[in-house]
Amino acid sequence: MPLRPLLRRPRWGAGPGDRARPLDRGITVARQHRDHTDFAGFDAPAIGRRRQTTTVKLPGTPSVFPTTLGRMSLDHLALRERRANGLPVEPTGPQQHWARRILTSPYTWLLIGMTLIFAACLWWMYATSMQDTPVEGGVIPGLNASAIRRSAQLALPTLAAWIVVFLAVDRFRPMRPILWWLALGWGAAVATALSMVINTWAGQEMAIVGNGDPATGARTAVFVAPFVEEATKATILFLIAMALRHRLVTRIQGVALAGLSGAGFAFTENILYYSRAIVYASTTIEAGDPEAALNEIVLLRGLKTAFGHPLFTVLAGIALVIALRSASKTVRILAPVAGYLVAALAHMVFNFLASTGTDANSMAIIGWIITLSIAIQVVRAVLAEGRRHRDRLADYVAMCWLPEEAVVAFSRQRTRWHSLFNAISYGWRPWLATLRLQRTMSELVHLRDSMVRGLVDAAGHGRERELLQRSRELWPIAITDPKVQRFQLPRIPNPLRRFRRRRTVPATTGDVPLGSPQYSPVDPRWAPPKG
Numbered sequence: 278m279p280l281r282p283l284l285r286r287p288r289w290g291a292g293p294g295d296r297a298r299p300l301d302r303g304i305t306v307a308r309q310h311r312d313h314t315d316f317a318g319f320d321a322p323a324i325g326r327r328r329q330t331t332t333v334k335l336p337g338t339p340s341v342f343p344t345t346l347g348r349m350s351l352d353h354l355a356l357r358e359r360r361a362n363g364l365p366v367e368p369t370g371p372q373q374h375w376a377r378r379i380l381t382s383p384y385t386w387l388l389i390g391m392t393l394i395f396a397a398c399l400w401w402m403y404a405t406s407m408q409d410t411p412v413e414g415g416v417i418p419g420l421n422a423s424a425i426r427r428s429a430q431l432a433l434p435t436l437a438a439w440i441v442v443f444l445a446v447d448r449f450r451p452m453r454p455i456l457w458w459l460a461l462g463w464g465a466a467v468a469t470a471l472s473m474v475i476n477t478w479a480g481q482e483m484a485i486v487g488n489g490d491p492a493t494g495a496r497t498a499v500f501v502a503p504f505v506e507e508a509t510k511a512t513i514l515f516l517i518a519m520a521l522r523h524r525l526v527t528r529i530q531g532v533a534l535a536g537l538s539g540a541g542f543a544f545t546e547n548i549l550y551y552s553r554a555i556v557y558a559s560t561t562i563e564a565g566d567p568e569a570a571l572n573e574i575v576l577l578r579g580l581k582t583a584f585g586h587p588l589f590t591v592l593a594g595i596a597l598v599i600a601l602r603s604a605s606k607t608v609r610i611l612a613p614v615a616g617y618l619v620a621a622l623a624h625m626v627f628n629f630l631a632s633t634g635t636d637a638n639s640m641a642i643i644g645w646i647i648t649l650s651i652a653i654q655v656v657r658a659v660l661a662e663g664r665r666h667r668d669r670l671a672d673y674v675a676m677c678w679l680p681e682e683a684v685v686a687f688s689r690q691r692t693r694w695h696s697l698f699n700a701i702s703y704g705w706r707p708w709l710a711t712l713r714l715q716r717t718m719s720e721l722v723h724l725r726d727s728m729v730r731g732l733v734d735a736a737g738h739g740r741e742r743e744l745l746q747r748s749r750e751l752w753p754i755a756i757t758d759p760k761v762q763r764f765q766l767p768r769i770p771n772p773l774r775r776f777r778r779r780r781t782v783p784a785t786t787g788d789v790p791l792g793s794p795q796y797s798p799v800d801p802r803w804a805p806p807k808g
Contacts, residue, residue: 358736363522364724367743388455391462398466399545402473406549418560420552428551431571432544435579439540439587446655447533448690449662450719452524460513460534464541464590468509472542475505495632503589503624507617510538510586511593515613518601526723528598528658535594539587546586547578581641584648585627591651592620604731663688669722669729678745686757687718695759702765703756710754717748 359366379385403425410417444457479501514534518525525531554574558567596616600609630640667688673679686692693715700708721744727733728741756762 355736355739358734359740362733362736364733364736364740365523384453384455388458391459395462395466398470402466402470402545402549405473406552418556420549420556424552424555425548428548428555431551431575432547432579435547435583436540436544439536439543439583443533443536443540443587446529446536446659448529448659449666449693450527450530450716450723452530452534456517456521456524456534457537459517460537461541463513464510464538464586465545466541468506468512468538468542469545471509472502472506475509476502479505498628498632499625503621503628506542506586507589507593507621507624510542510590511535511597511617511620513538514594514597518597522601523720523724525598525601526727527662528595529655529662531594531598532591532655532658535590536587539590542590543578543583543586550574550578577637581637582627582631582644584644585624588644588648588651589620589624589627592623593617602730602732659690663690665726666719666722669725670718672725673721673745679748682758683718687715687722692759696756696762699759699762699764700756702767703762707754707756710751711756714748714751714755714757717744717751720744721748 356366373381406420406425407422408419410419440461444451447457476497480497483496483501514531517534525534551571551574554571555567558565558570593613593616596612596619599616600612603609603612627640627644667684670679670684670688674681674684686696696711696715697708700711721741724733724737724741724744728737
């Protein structure tokens with residue numbers, strides 16, 4: 278028997294004279310093709326390839342595999358690829374009622390659970406600070422409710438100012454309000470409580486003894502507190518990055534979340550410092566005027582050095598976003614570590630200068646200069662974000678997947694705000710559609726940018742197609758050109774209109790001629806005389 282026919286691989290399309298493989302009961306063939314979709318009047322091929330399955334049955338062999346096996350395998354594979362790339366998965370099936378969507382949303386239960394945790398941490402700190410602390414030579418009185426209440430009122434303006442600043446920074450693709458709340462609450466409650474526990478434990482291990490005065494504990498403030506506090510404040514950023522990698526895509530988002538966490542931490546810390554100053558000045562004769570001492574510390578921590586905690590946490594947030602948007606594994610590992618160390622070292626230098634009695638005005642000048650430099654970089658990042666929107670949207674316009682007006686409508690922040698403002702006059706449905714369309718376009722821009730950078734592979738084509746389809750559905754309802762779709766002033770009813778006299782029409786004499794629906798001077802029955 279010749280050896281060559283035995284080594285020959287049988288062909289898939291087994292015909293007469295060919296040997297078919299005995300295990301080929303049914304063959305599932307994946308077929309790729311490009312779909313076509315029209316957007317805004319354009320017939321253009323949709324991005325990405327959608328895999329479809331077709332079962333090819335060999336001649337003479339019964340099919341024992343279900344026809345849906347290939348489809349199920351491909352859908353499961355696409356789902357795994359999306360999750361591996363950190364891309365969201367749209368829910369399938371009929372649209373649910375808004376109340377059911379809220380109850381089944383993980384964000385709802387995350388909000389409720391984290392709010393309860395925040396409340397528990399704040400209550401624990403409140404109960405702990407109210408207790409007296411025994412020290413050598415006496416007892417340090419705990420805080421009281423009136424001191425805490427007044428301290429909260431004094432610390433609130435600084436927190437409100439920072440919230441306005443960081444929410445104004447987060448633009449083009451702002452984070453969800455629940456993420457803002459998580460960052461702010463984490464810094465104000467969880468990070469503060471963890472720092473209190475760890476700093477106290479570290480101070481005891483280092484044999485550091487204080488007398489309850491806010492000026493004591495210099496070694497803990499310099500060598501322990503910076504590393505502990507920066508780690509606890511930045512933890513929420515790492516948790517958000519791990520859970521929602523596709524949401525944290527710009528430096529301004531990292532600045533906003535990190536700044537809110539730092540501002541919340543500073544708010545709670547200011548309350549504790551102000552309350553201690555009130556109690557200490559009211560129970561110690563050597564402290565002098567309690568009001569003067571309180572005003573001095575409020576001016577120092579609430580205005581002159583208010584940049585402290587937000588600035589340090591922002592450094593770690595910027596480094597984290599740099600790591601997320603880099604394709605290099607080295608940068609992904611070293612950038613967060615470097616950002617954390619820079620934030621901790623800056624915090625250490627700040628505490629060292631404050632503990633050694635450095636002039637507060639000099640510290641304020643140096644700190645605000647550094648803060649101004651960071652603010653300039655943030656402004657540049659905002660401008661770069663506008664250019665990124667313009668470039669990535671221009672790619673879709675060049676491929677006829679988006680109309681030309683999309684570049685101007687969604688790459689300028691003032692145009693986006695103008696569209697949202699005009700949409701208010703059209704009702705809540707157009708306003709909501711405008712907001713969703715802007716968010717959809719921003720997600721499309723960053724998805725395209727991630728694919729260009731090599732951060733997302735071919736799994737992004739499916740998400741890209743979903744975003745384009747959603748934008749096509751929202752486009753007719755939303756406000757995209759505020760110069761054409763102007764603000765509609767409400768129609769105010771005129772109360773004098775009902776008192777106007779009705780216009781009188783003089784009555785006509787005689788009956789209306791037959792065949793005429795209205796009065797006519799010529800009888801319609803008139804005709805020329807017959808021959």
